[in-house]
Amino acid sequence: MSFVGRSDAERRAMLERIGAATIEDLWGAIPAEFRVAGALPLPPPLAEYEISKRFEADAARNADSGRYACFLGAGIYDHFIPAAVRALTSRSEYATAYTPYQPEVAQGTLQVIFEYQSMIRELTGMEVANASMYDAGTAAAEAAQMAAAAKSRRRVIVSAGLHPHHRQVLATYASAGNFKIVETPLTGGRTDLAAAKAAFGADAAAFLWAQPNFEGIVEDGAVLTEAAHAAGAYSVAVADPIALSVLTPPGAQGADIVVGEGQPLGVPMSYGGPLVGFFAIRKSDVRRLPGRLSGVTADLDGRRGFVLTLQTREQHIRRERATSNICTNQGLMALANTIHLALLGAQGMRDVALQCLERTHYLAARVARVPGVSIAHGAPFFREFVLHLPGPAASFVEHALGANLLAGVPLSRFDRGRPNDLLVAVTEKRTREEMDRYASTLAAWVGSRAAAPAEEAACPR
Amino acid sequence: MNVPKDLRYTKEHEWIRSKQGEVEVGITEYAQGELGDVIFVDLPPVGTKVAAMKTFGSIDAVKTVSDLFAPVAGEIVAVNGSLKDNPALVNQSPYEQGWMVRIRVENPAEVTALLTSDDYEKLLGAHA
Numbered sequence: 001m002s003f004v005g006r007s008d009a010e011r012r013a014m015l016e017r018i019g020a021a022t023i024e025d026l027w028g029a030i031p032a033e034f035r036v037a038g039a040l041p042l043p044p045p046l047a048e049y050e051i052s053k054r055f056e057a058d059a060a061r062n063a064d065s066g067r068y069a070c071f072l073g074a075g076i077y078d079h080f081i082p083a084a085v086r087a088l089t090s091r092s093e094y095a096t097a098y099t100p101y102q103p104e105v106a107q108g109t110l111q112v113i114f115e116y117q118s119m120i121r122e123l124t125g126m127e128v129a130n131a132s133m134y135d136a137g138t139a140a141a142e143a144a145q146m147a148a149a150a151k152s153r154r155r156v157i158v159s160a161g162l163h164p165h166h167r168q169v170l171a172t173y174a175s176a177g178n179f180k181i182v183e184t185p186l187t188g189g190r191t192d193l194a195a196a197k198a199a200f201g202a203d204a205a206a207f208l209w210a211q212p213n214f215e216g217i218v219e220d221g222a223v224l225t226e227a228a229h230a231a232g233a234y235s236v237a238v239a240d241p242i243a244l245s246v247l248t249p250p251g252a253q254g255a256d257i258v259v260g261e262g263q264p265l266g267v268p269m270s271y272g273g274p275l276v277g278f279f280a281i282r283k284s285d286v287r288r289l290p291g292r293l294s295g296v297t298a299d300l301d302g303r304r305g306f307v308l309t310l311q312t313r314e315q316h317i318r319r320e321r322a323t324s325n326i327c328t329n330q331g332l333m334a335l336a337n338t339i340h341l342a343l344l345g346a347q348g349m350r351d352v353a354l355q356c357l358e359r360t361h362y363l364a365a366r367v368a369r370v371p372g373v374s375i376a377h378g379a380p381f382f383r384e385f386v387l388h389l390p391g392p393a394a395s396f397v398e399h400a401l402g403a404n405l406l407a408g409v410p411l412s413r414f415d416r417g418r419p420n421d422l423l424v425a426v427t428e429k430r431t432r433e434e435m436d437r438y439a440s441t442l443a444a445w446v447g448s449r450a451a452a453p454a455e456e457a458a459c460p461r
Numbered sequence: 462m463n464v465p466k467d468l469r470y471t472k473e474h475e476w477i478r479s480k481q482g483e484v485e486v487g488i489t490e491y492a493q494g495e496l497g498d499v500i501f502v503d504l505p506p507v508g509t510k511v512a513a514m515k516t517f518g519s520i521d522a523v524k525t526v527s528d529l530f531a532p533v534a535g536e537i538v539a540v541n542g543s544l545k546d547n548p549a550l551v552n553q554s555p556y557e558q559g560w561m562v563r564i565r566v567e568n569p570a571e572v573t574a575l576l577t578s579d580d581y582e583k584l585l586g587a588h589a
Binding site for chain 2: 287311312317318321
């Protein structure tokens with residue numbers, strides 16, 4: 001978006017029109033004590049070239065994923081984005097009006113949304129997908145709200161395998177009073193089925209579980225769904241779209257709602273956003289679907305056209321009776337998802353997923369050989385795993401920066417009781433050289449600690 | 462405007478047909494005309510208790526949604542299942558096939574207190 005300043009002539013014209021002689025006249029209404037006296041304490045102006053050098057130098061101080069091998073995950077992943085995604089999403093044809101309520105001027109946008117919905121349906125194994133949500137966290141919370149309304153029940157059982165941030169968003173939604181959260185623990189990295197069953201009781205509206213879960217473990221979706229249904233609750237999966245191309249989709253396991261984060265599908269990591277959530281359901285619940293829905297229809301001459309569909313669900317018509325107050329979507333990010341999925345196709349998605357799986361297990365096998373280091377859980381994992389270290393994970397992460405590695409996310413950020421656990425993600429972008437460097441860097445760190453055990457006390461926990 | 466003499470009415474443009482301790486409820490011809498094409502009727506399950514003049518469901522037209530109000534207190538004993546697949550019955554036959562729910566009445570005095578067809582015609586006159 002470009003910024004065009006005002007000329008002196010334009011300022012004079014505007015002041016004249018409102019009857020002010022000078023800009024000082026206009027600001028005269030602001031009491032003197034709230035006005036800045038004199039010039040702002042800013043550095044002198046720079047030429048465009050000087051500014052670009054200055055910002056390049058500042059940006060070079062960041063440890064970015066271009067220069068560092070990125071093993072960070074925990075909800076946002078370093079997958080390759082083909083140049084075509086950026087080139088196509090930037091085309092002016094897609095920069096149409098924000099709100100595609102007018103099908104006669106928004107066919108391009110509406111068709112993209114329709115195709116996005118179709119692809120999400122296929123990935124999740126569900127019958128209907130909406131036009132997208134803000135992110136996986138809000139999608140999970142909307143799913144809890146929808147289930148509570150559908151079941152006329154208020155208790156929502158949430159597996160501790162959900163991302164801690166998603167659980168926080170759920171708690172924020174729950175504070176409005178439409179539902180109440182009961183959290184159930186993991187055992188050995190997996191959702192504890194017995195504990196979940198005990199938590200259901202007779203009035204659970206939904207059971208939320210993640211696939212794979214926050215610690216990278218693949219859950220048994222069929223068993224979790226069966227347990228939810230036995231308690232009369234909806235089974236709600238928060239699923240990763242890359243994993244969905246090789247795992248049995250939750251829809252095929254009987255899940256009632258499948259949501260997830262679309263960032264791995266062509267959206268840059270940025271600094272943690274913007275993200276995009278997907279949301280898919282069974283057709284029988286379509287009147288409770290939050291958000292927008294694009295449908296295909298025929299015009300008076302029988303030609304194919306796309307329109308927003310079932311809008312009476314939405315807040316601008318149903319107002320306070322709407323199940324959700326979201327009637328927008330994450331258009332640009334969903335567009336990137338659509339183009340990315342179309343470029344890769346089903347086979348490409350499977351290839352990416354299998355490469356992630358193979359590389360993750362390669363790295364896990366390498367690092368598990370380092371003395372004192374172990375893989376925290378024995379259960380199957382997909383693209384991410386928890387590494388249990390012989391010292392503080394934060395200290396290893398700091399050390400690995402020296403080898404140009406972003407080594408992972410210390411779990412102490414979410415749970416202070418786990419200082420030595422590190423969450424490590426491996427995408428298809430990681431090379432054998434990078435993974436071997438990771439293993440040797442870890443071995444060197446462990447070795448240096450064995451040589452100087454006093455370091456422990458100095459390490460921040 | 463068709464306002465059958467044998468029915469009772471409410472200000473919310475619903476009609477009530479009394480049948481041995483129960484009432485059948487629907488929306489009037491005037492109401493369906495104001496709403497336009499009905500595309501969905503959201504009704505509660507049989508067994509639901511309803512309170513007089515409180516919402517018990519909603520009716521979706523193409524561009525608007527309207528609440529349905531229970532004319533009297535009681536329990537829902539039947540729901541018109543045909544509306545699920547064919548909500549247009551509300552437009553085509555508002556007083557017969559377009560009925561919505563049957564309520565077992567708690568207090569018969571509430572029924573006799575409802576508007577008569579004459580009262581309702583007067584109300585419509587005020588709208589016209």
